Amino acid sequence: MSKLKAVFFDLDDTLYTSFQAGDRRAYECLEAWAQQTFGEAGRGFDAAFLAARKQLAAEQPDMPPIHDRVLFAQRALENMGFNPIPHARKAAAIYWGAVFSQMTVRPGAPEFLDELRGRGIKVAVVTNMLADIQLEKLVRLGLAERVDFLVTSEEAGIDKPQRAIFDLAMRKCGVQPDEALMVGDNFAHDVGGAHGADISGIWLNWTHKERPACDFAFDEAHDFHEVAEHIRALF
Incomplete structure (x- = not known):
């Protein structure tokens, strides 16, 4: 050299x-937020968020990986039948706030x-x-x-x-x-x-x-x- x-x-x-610790905490916070926001209909938002991430990646196999949690939240909310426009940015902010808290x-x-x-x-x-x-x-x-x-x-x-x-x-x-x-x-x-x-x-x-x-x-x-x-x- x-x-x-x-x-x-x-x-x-x-x-x-550790990012992994923050990511785990973020999914817990997202699930709590969704149930508080949408009631029983929001149950399972954490799994929907993860599924949306995989879905978006599969739809764009020749593109660089998507890192934008707003997009993950938008797709998850759409898949669950909710209007994402008032909520997607809030969900992303909750995700990142949880990650930041664990750093x-x-x-x-x-x-x-x-x-x-x-x-x-x-x-x-x-x-x-x-x-x-x-x-x-x-x-x-x-x-x-x-x-x-x-x-x-x-x-x-x-x-x-x-x-x-x-x-x-x-x-x-x-x-x-x-x-x-x-x-x-x-x-x-x-x-x-x-x-x-x-x-x-x-x-x-x-x-x-x-x-x-x-x-x-x-x-x-x-x-x-x-x-x-x-x-x-x-x-």
């Missing part, structure tokens, strides 16, 4: 934990982002999701002033692991592949995707999954402090 000039971080389950920034992450930027190394968040939602997360996590660039799949027009999102991150940071490093918890999306763009990767394997067999080298860490030590070794 040439001199390190930029580090790309995934957001969900990498800089904070906890990873210990050591804020300080290390400051350390990187203090060394003149660009910090970018490279993430699959809508820009507005990820911006809100960064603000709520206290990371907004610690990140130089946000690169979302919405902006890139494609999800990780496709190369375009990594290319966009490199353009924003003004770096070449051998001057950048990707950190993320999803091996295929983050480490595998970065490798496809000729960028080295660190797998944040905080759930202690089995190490995948692959034909390229990568580093593995189990918490953010280990991530930081791997990166410091490159200074």
